[in-house]
Amino acid sequence: MEKVLFDCDYTTVDGKAVIRLFYKTKNGWEIERDENFTPYFYAIPKTDASELEKDLRGIEDVLKASVLEKNSVKGPVNVVRVETSHPAKVPSLREFVGELPSCATVMEADIPFHRRYLIDKQLIPMQGVEEFNPTIAAFDIEVYLPHGSIDVKRDPVTMLSYADNRGVSKVAVLKEKKILDDPRVEYIGSEKKLLEKLGQWVKEHDVDILVGYNTDNFDVPYILERAEINKTNIILGVDDSPIRLKQAGMNKESYIKGRQHVDLYSVVRQLFNIPRYRLEDVYEEIAGKEKKDLELDEMNSYWASGKPEDFQQLVDYSISDVEACITIANTVIGLHYELSRIVGQPLGESSRMGSGMRVEYFLMRKAFTQNILVPNKPVQGVVGDRLGNPVKGAFVVDPDKGIHDNILLFDFRSLYPSIIISHNVDPAMLDCDCCTKEEANTSPNGHRFCAKRKGFISTVLREIIEKRIEIKGKMKKEADPQKKKIYDVQQQALKILANSAYGYYGFAMARWYSRECAASITGWGRKYIHETIEDAEKAGFQVIYGDTDSVYLKYPKDIPLKEIEEKAITFMKDVNKKLPEAMELEFEGSYPRGVFITKKRYALIDGEGKLTVKGLETRRRDWAEIAKKTQEDVLNAILKDKNPEKAANIVKATIERVKSGKVPLDELVIHTQLTRKIGDYVAEGPHVAAAKKAMKEGGQDFGDGSMISYIVTSRPGKKIGDKAEIIENVKEGEYDSDYYINNQILPAVMRVLEALDYSEDELKGKGKQMSLGDW
DNA sequence: TACCAGAGGAG
């Protein structure tokens, strides 16, 4: 690999767009230019393409108009390719062309120019980047906040920290005089110079990928505002351009030319399923250990005091943040190199895409190679119609509530992707003329898909799945752990893409949206799970539970486990014989014991004694830790120790502890997210009430998306909301014991204990004694 | 008691 493509954009020279490609080579950055790529789109004729072509000739801004054939959903069509000189001219020109009497519509006029270039030239960013061993650096700012609130106009940046994957860690501070002997600290008297340090460091260390945590929405906007106040620029681009901030819906995105900026916050939110996404939470999830943390008032007093020991705390904290970012980057960046390659767009852009956009750019790239016309993005009214017309989803079995022993779990491997490729589920294959009713793949809801040709989307999905199998095979054989890791990341990326295909068909903003496809996929899914349940029952199994693509079974008679397993294998083989070739029911494992509460809420213990909990409070972030922990202990007592008495004692002891008033607030805090602006709530729950109070009294600002961490206090009030206060405003011990006993611990544990009634023989009558009154 | 809004999980 001679060079790696990092970025693509265009500049304007004499009114003409010039593409720039940013390559990293062994000798540094190289910018290649292409002056010969012109913006274009397709005009679709009402009737005759040559008539439309004639109408287009001589129109101002039309450089060239030529008839050519493209493949549409309805088959080959003649279209007119319209070229113009500059991307900025496209919006007005496409409107004008679209209004011509001979023109039905325009297509592919809504693809950003630099992305269009990468697609048309089939260039792949990040190809071979691993061999280059790129320099990844993290940055972070601290602001001294003596006023308790943050005001970018008033409060300067006091610290700027930096760490990279070469072992450099340092921090620039807004203090003139040396305080510490720590060689990592640079003392800088002016904020202007402090801000400029970022650009100097990035250049000095020749950073390839700059990362941060929530840098899009905090650090970069803050730095840019402070830079403006200080009349300076934040030069980070390899062409010496400043970092650029873009409004993207509700959020901001920031981009650097050439070297790529990745905000790990958005990356991590997609990749990990954890209750909270603060930097320390994510670091703990990855590293398995806690990160140094400081409270806001500690930070303020340490900065104000200026004592060496206090200042050292600040330095350590600030550096621990950027070092944590490097740890996170090291674990997630490989997958994002791969996603950038699959999506075919620069890392900075692909890392900020959701699943829908990723699928779309992947499909657009494939469509180009097959001369397929890319459908337009839907207009607002169409999006509204799609949203107002949801697609029926999966089937969930009402569980046989209570305790069960010797449970077997089966599930369909990649159910939805395998349905798509097995039945050729593709918008272009819908209701074809070439197949009779009998010949076509007819979905349970009556949609017919061609059985003679193969759809473009169903085919690329098949290729993805086959590629993944091939890579997994190579991965297994590979001995070198580093190469193994790369294969693993490749197969993960393909899995992510394949699993997004169904969601994409039902995504209201999708170009290739297809209600018929989405409904057919879930329709087939429901059919297969229903048939599997029937077959299991016919084979003598009891179906305890099932959801979408999984079934939990048990054999009701008391026969040896070995015989049950044999019957299970026979059942599975029979099911698989009937299934299309790409589909497969797999045996996932067995569980000695489980308790099923309701749909999507149950717990299982495996052969090693490991507890799996689904949907119950233990798994929810909007329940207090004390309720979650007690529920988990009770589940273990029942499923692992088979000892309901122990469960009862756990609950009694916890309640005593709560009553004593000595439970730390950490175990009582409830985390609930604001999912809209505070003024937009019709119903005011406790978290909203707590947030409102804190905003009124403390001058804090909780916007859309903020996590509210509150305590139900012992303060007077009728509603729970009256007693709810954000944790920062509550003293230890100031909590409402009755609330935590009656509304947190008891509901959580009783849900589990009440299920015991279903197997009284095992409980030897003890279940009956455990009612709410006994406590 | 019945109903709604809201949150967050499962697959």
Place this chain on the structure above:
DNA sequence: AAATCCTCTGGTA
């Protein structure tokens, strides 16, 4: 800017 199904709480009438 991927989808739907589902349970449960707190507030209100």
